[in-house]
Amino acid sequence: MKAAGFIKYGKPEKVLEIKEVDFPIPGKGEVLVSIVATAINDYDWSLVRGKPYLYRLFFGLFKPKAQIPGMELAGIVQEVGSDVTKFTVGDAVFGDISAFGFGTFAEYVCIDANALEKKPVALSFDEATAVPHAFCLAIQALHDLGNIKKGQKILINGGGGGVGTFAVQLAKLEGCVVTGVDSGDKLEQMKAIGYDYVVDYKKTNFTKSGETYDLVLDCKTNQYPWSYLRALSPNGKYVTIGGKPGGLIQMLFFGKLLSLFSSKKLQIVSLKPNKDLEDFLELYHQKKIQVLIDGPYLLENTPRLIQYFGEGKHRGKVVIRPGHAE
Known part of the structure; x- marks a missing residue:
């Protein structure tokens, strides 16, 4: 073969x-x-x-x-x-x-x-x-760790990839306002799939823009852990689906340390493969996700x-x- x-x-x-x-x-x-x-x-x-x-x-x-x-x-x-x-x-x-x-x-x-x-x-x-991989990462990040709630302000870094395109649809089903970060040539397609706002990472570092979010879902994890705190609201949550091992180790350590003195959270998804496929199929049959x-x-x-x-x-x-x- x-x-x-x-x-x-x-x-x-x-x-x-x-x-x-x-x-x-x-x-x-x-x-x-x-x-x-x-x-x-x-x-x-x-x-x-x-x-x-x-x-x-x-x-x-x-x-x-x-x-x-x-x-x-x-x-x-x-x-x-x-x-x-x-x-x-x-x-x-x-x-x-x-x-x-x-x-x-x-x-x-x-x-x-x-x-x-x-x-x-x-x-x-x-x-x-x-x-299977992208949808389960998206739903486990938003629901299991992020505890997403109606009307929240959410940012998805790497929003034009597989996880991001599922995550924005899940967030919009909850009535959230969603910002997507990716490269400029993807931004129009990202708007078409549901993002309320889009950011070109080559022009704007979302952690320095002054905007804050209730939940940040990161598909890239390419900055230092403390950088993300600037982008979180007082009780905000940051959830990463993966990245370089060194960065994830930093995130794990800093996240535990942060929990001692702040209401903000830094978390890492530990994927459970195929766990949420029934949820996807239900949404698909109802024509609520593409x-x-x-x-x-x-x-x-x-x-x-x-x-x-x-x-x-x-x-x-x-x-x-x-x-x-x-």
């Missing part, structure tokens, strides 16, 4: 290649899935480059343990292991498989059946693969697209089709 694989860390366009690899065989608790669509995430950008270096403790110190990136999929079950009762051959499935492994930048993958959920007919494969897709693109474009993603040029979720028809 074809896959986008690599054997050493480096720039995606230099180390990733489309090649033939061994066909996977499912274990007792696994399913074999033909992948109709997959999507790019921050983990892929970090995994291929082996950066930040601290991640190599998990990815492999000198070379990658997982040689095919990719952690989201939508596809069709082709074979089930002897212990699998959740699915049968022919079922359409989708999910974030990161709790069990990587490998979705390929025509097929074998993965633990618990990593997947059944895909409704109304949800296209391209839409389905774009949902999926913003960049693509779909062919598998052959994967090295270029991971670089494109890493440079922050994508709009919504970057979707790749390994070659199977729906």
